[in-house]
Amino acid sequence: MAKLIGLVGKPNCGKSTFFNAATLSSVPIASYPFTTIKANHGVGYVRVDCVCKEFNVKCNPKNSICINGQRFIPVELLDVAGLVPGAHEGKGLGNQFLDDLRQADALIHIVDAAGATDAEGKPCKPGEHDPSEDVKFLEREIDLWFLSLLKKDWKKISREVQLAKKDILRELAKRFSGLGLKEHHISIAAKKANLDIEKPSSWSDGDLEKFSTALREVSKPILICANKFDLKEAESNLEKLKMGSKVIPAAADSELALRRADKAGLIRYVPGDPDFEIVGQIDEKQKKALEFIRENVLKKLGNTGVQQTLNAAALELLNLIVVYPVEDENKLTDKNGNVLPDAYLVPKGTTVREFAYKIHTDIGENFICGIDARTKMKLGADHELKNGDVIKISYSK
Ligand SMILES: Nc1nc2c(ncn2[C@@H]2O[C@H](COP(=O)(O)OP(=O)(O)O)[C@@H](O)[C@H]2O)c(=O)[nH]1
Numbered sequence: 001m002a003k004l005i006g007l008v009g010k011p012n013c014g015k016s017t018f019f020n021a022a023t024l025s026s027v028p029i030a031s032y033p034f035t036t037i038k039a040n041h042g043v044g045y046v047r048v049d050c051v052c053k054e055f056n057v058k059c060n061p062k063n064s065i066c067i068n069g070q071r072f073i074p075v076e077l078l079d080v081a082g083l084v085p086g087a088h089e090g091k092g093l094g095n096q097f098l099d100d101l102r103q104a105d106a107l108i109h110i111v112d113a114a115g116a117t118d119a120e121g122k123p124c125k126p127g128e129h130d131p132s133e134d135v136k137f138l139e140r141e142i143d144l145w146f147l148s149l150l151k152k153d154w155k156k157i158s159r160e161v162q163l164a165k166k167d168i169l170r171e172l173a174k175r176f177s178g179l180g181l182k183e184h185h186i187s188i189a190a191k192k193a194n195l196d197i198e199k200p201s202s203w204s205d206g207d208l209e210k211f212s213t214a215l216r217e218v219s220k221p222i223l224i225c226a227n228k229f230d231l232k233e234a235e236s237n238l239e240k241l242k243m244g245s246k247v248i249p250a251a252a253d254s255e256l257a258l259r260r261a262d263k264a265g266l267i268r269y270v271p272g273d274p275d276f277e278i279v280g281q282i283d284e285k286q287k288k289a290l291e292f293i294r295e296n297v298l299k300k301l302g303n304t305g306v307q308q309t310l311n312a313a314a315l316e317l318l319n320l321i322v323v324y325p326v327e328d329e330n331k332l333t334d335k336n337g338n339v340l341p342d343a344y345l346v347p348k349g350t351t352v353r354e355f356a357y358k359i360h361t362d363i364g365e366n367f368i369c370g371i372d373a374r375t376k377m378k379l380g381a382d383h384e385l386k387n388g389d390v391i392k393i394s395y396s397k
Pocket residue numbers: 009010011012013014015016017018227228229230231250251252253254
């Protein structure tokens with residue numbers, strides 16, 4: 001299943017700006033791997049070095065884009081409904097928030113690192129609010145939500161499970177399945193919280209709280225996007241934001257401006273690049289705005305941070321790797337002669353057979369073996385794929 005990355009945060013931190021920037025592409029892709037795109041869903045891109053350079057071929061991508069040897073691979077994004085205090089109790093837009101959260105496999109928490117948004121999400125003077133409070137607040141909201149699900153009928157159920165010698169992990173997996181949690185999530189979280197799974201009825205309130213936090217950490221990993229880094233107040237808050245999750249400084253509105261200018265033919269800019277080039281007619285005002293971005297964002301951070309945030313979410317948080325399926329392992333083409341047509345994001349540890357199923361159910365069912373296009377070696381069904389693999393799947397037709 002394709003992974004879904006949710007953008008979360010309180011109002012006015014730049015969620016919509018980030019979403020609009022990340023989903024704005026100047027080069028359309030013919031076919032997305034996602035069938036239905038709902039209202040607050042969008043397609044962003046993960047940027048990796050394309051293997052076309054290494055193989056010294058000119059590629060002809062179908063499900064992705066290649067710009068100057070950089071492959072952009074679609075990944076689905078979700079603009080999660082604004083977080084409000086008390087969301088875990090279903091207050092305000094709380095229910096919508098929780099419903100969005102349920103679907104996400106990983107979260108990008110967009111924070112106003114400049115502290116120009118107060119606790120309720122209203123604009124304030126930069127530096128007035130401590131953004132690390134927002135990080136604690138979001139984590140707490142999700143923890144309380146997990147805790148409320150966990151505590152429902154807990155005394156009765158834990159006793160029953162223990163008496164009947166049933167597996168508590170399986171029971172909890174059922175309870176949390178609506179949130180996309182699997183038994184392995186529950187089992188890892190139980191270990192993390194040091195719980196005796198033979199004696200659930202002995203778990204204290206403190207144990208249940210620890211367990212809720214662990215469940216959140218394993219099932220909804222969070223990356224912090226320290227946004228509004230073009231404002232000077234942001235820098236002094238960076239260290240404070242590093243409370244465990246990875247933090248990436250960014251300027252979403254700069255990225256949005258650069259992508260729009262590129263789309264309008266005013267500049268040439270590849271998302272994630274350290275600089276841009278002016279190629280069209282621009283007026284004084286536009287020139288000033290672009291110079292501001294160059295001086296206050298690109299030179300300071302090396303990039304706008306938006307692409308880097310998406311990459312980290314997909315490749316580090318979700319542990320995805322990139323694999324290129326081909327039908328001809330020598331020419332690296334599909335049946336129509338397109339060179340390196342597709343790039344798939346798959347979880348690390350995906351086997352050759354699982355990959356075959358991902359391409360097509362029929363191919364998975366009639367699987368014979370894989371062939372590594374680099375070494376031409378045969379790969380068995382259970383062989384685990386590596387990042388950057390170019391793979392032909394042989395199957396009986
Ligand atoms: N200075 C600065 N302002 C930003 C940045 N990103 C967004 N904003 C501004 O912050 C305000 C709120 O942004 P919006 O995307 O609507 O926030 P949302 O409520 O979280 O969706 C808008 O005025 C944006 O232009 C940024 O990187 N730097």
